[in-house]
Amino acid sequence: MSTSALSYAGWMENGTTVVREDPAASHAAIAALVHQYAGTMYRVAFSVLRNSADAEDAVQEAYLRVLRHSSQLAELRDPRVWLIRIVWNVVLDRKRRTKTRPETDDLAEMERVLPAGGLTADEHVAAGQHRATVLRAVDQLPAKEREVLVLSAFEELSSVEIAQVLNTTESTVRSRLFRARKLMAELLGHTRGSR
Amino acid sequence: MDHTNPPVTVEQAEETLRLLAQVPEPDGLQDRIHARLAAARLEESDTRPGLFARLGIRGGMGLRLAVAAGCLAVVALVVEFAFPHRYNGLPAQTASHGPVLPAQVPAPTSPTLDASGGFQTSGAQRVPPTLTPLHVAPVPKKRLHSGKSGAKKATTTKPAASRTQPAAIAGPAQQP
Numbered sequence: 001m002s003t004s005a006l007s008y009a010g011w012m013e014n015g016t017t018v019v020r021e022d023p024a025a026s027h028a029a030i031a032a033l034v035h036q037y038a039g040t041m042y043r044v045a046f047s048v049l050r051n052s053a054d055a056e057d058a059v060q061e062a063y064l065r066v067l068r069h070s071s072q073l074a075e076l077r078d079p080r081v082w083l084i085r086i087v088w089n090v091v092l093d094r095k096r097r098t099k100t101r102p103e104t105d106d107l108a109e110m111e112r113v114l115p116a117g118g119l120t121a122d123e124h125v126a127a128g129q130h131r132a133t134v135l136r137a138v139d140q141l142p143a144k145e146r147e148v149l150v151l152s153a154f155e156e157l158s159s160v161e162i163a164q165v166l167n168t169t170e171s172t173v174r175s176r177l178f179r180a181r182k183l184m185a186e187l188l189g190h191t192r193g194s195r
Numbered sequence: 196m197d198h199t200n201p202p203v204t205v206e207q208a209e210e211t212l213r214l215l216a217q218v219p220e221p222d223g224l225q226d227r228i229h230a231r232l233a234a235a236r237l238e239e240s241d242t243r244p245g246l247f248a249r250l251g252i253r254g255g256m257g258l259r260l261a262v263a264a265g266c267l268a269v270v271a272l273v274v275e276f277a278f279p280h281r282y283n284g285l286p287a288q289t290a291s292h293g294p295v296l297p298a299q300v301p302a303p304t305s306p307t308l309d310a311s312g313g314f315q316t317s318g319a320q321r322v323p324p325t326l327t328p329l330h331v332a333p334v335p336k337k338r339l340h341s342g343k344s345g346a347k348k349a350t351t352t353k354p355a356a357s358r359t360q361p362a363a364i365a366g367p368a369q370q371p
Contacts, residue, residue: 030232034225034232035225038228039219039220039224042218042221042224043217043218043220044216046215047212047216047218050215052221056221056224056227059228060227060228063228064231064232064235067235110215113219114214114215114218130203130211131211134203134208134211134212137203137208138208138212149209149212150216152209153209153212153215154216155213181205181209184205185204188202188203188204188205188208
């Protein structure tokens with residue numbers, strides 16, 4: 001557990017009743033959650049939505065849900081997983097509701113957001129095509145395998161935590177990840193073969 | 196078709212996803228979140244508080260449902276004891292006594308209060324005569340057949356009376 005998480009846990013232990021009764025304490029608790037986990041939640045949202053504005057909007061909506069359920073804050077064991085789960089559900093809802101954007105928009109947004117890292121113009125173009133190939137293959141995966149693969153890219157999330165976010169078991173996560181990698185290899189090989 | 200692209204392996208694809216997962220958050224994200232939360236709180240405080248909030252009941256939906264169910268149970272008990280079984284046993288009395296029942300339960304004249312605080316005629320129930328047998332005294336048929344003169348008198352006197360009455364009414368009209 002990180003220092004911030006420890007301090008959060010300490011706050012919860014000390015202020016279980018305070019959070020429920022005192023709105024000021026509840027505001028302070030939510031402010032602490034924003035400070036600690038807003039970045040993580042934004043990255044989770046961006047990995048699915050691939051758009052900066054949409055991801056930020058999803059994070060804000062997730063925190064609004066937290067505000068609505070602030071009475072549950074004192075009962076939380078792991079606020080990080082709880083928050084990621086909330087933003088994950090928000091993101092999936094948005095993805096279902098909104099129409100799919102053109103792939104070029106996603107790639108342009110990624111080029112804008114991702115660091116260039118001193119690449120030459122040719123390398124930059126090649127990197128963009130590489131990302132486009134990968135994202136196209138990811139989009140072709142079945143939903144369950146795709147979700148596990150996207151979440152597994154977050155080094156801060158263990159397979160147990162991914163299982164908690166997806167409301168399933170760790171063994172299911174592992175088997176889905178195995179299937180996702182296998183399918184990705186097939187898709188990328190097929191892409192390579194078609195060229 | 197692009198022949199310059201090198202083949203992409205699964206490891207490279209995962210590296211790309213990892214890169215996506217490390218996107219830096221935009222500047223001012225936390226400030227904008229705080230601003231939106233503040234706006235939501237303001238909006239929430241502007242709206243009228245609910246019944247439970249005004250009564251000082253705070254808690255989740257489960258607690259509120261429990262309170263509502265308790266209130267309903269109390270109301271049901273009060274209603275049950277305020278009007279105690281007023282229809283129980285009454286149908287049995289009407290069945291046994293028959294036409295005597297209307298005499299036992301007088302027709303309501305005016306709603307007056309009794310000692311218990313309720314209306315006196317609150318227990319009154321109308322019993323349709325079709326549901327209870329009407330005891331009509333048997334007609335003495337033998338007497339009618341045996342005494343012919345009496346019967347004839349009875350038959351003749353009645354129409355006579357009915358005849359005289361219209362004549363009395365029509366009398367003054369024919370006089371002029």
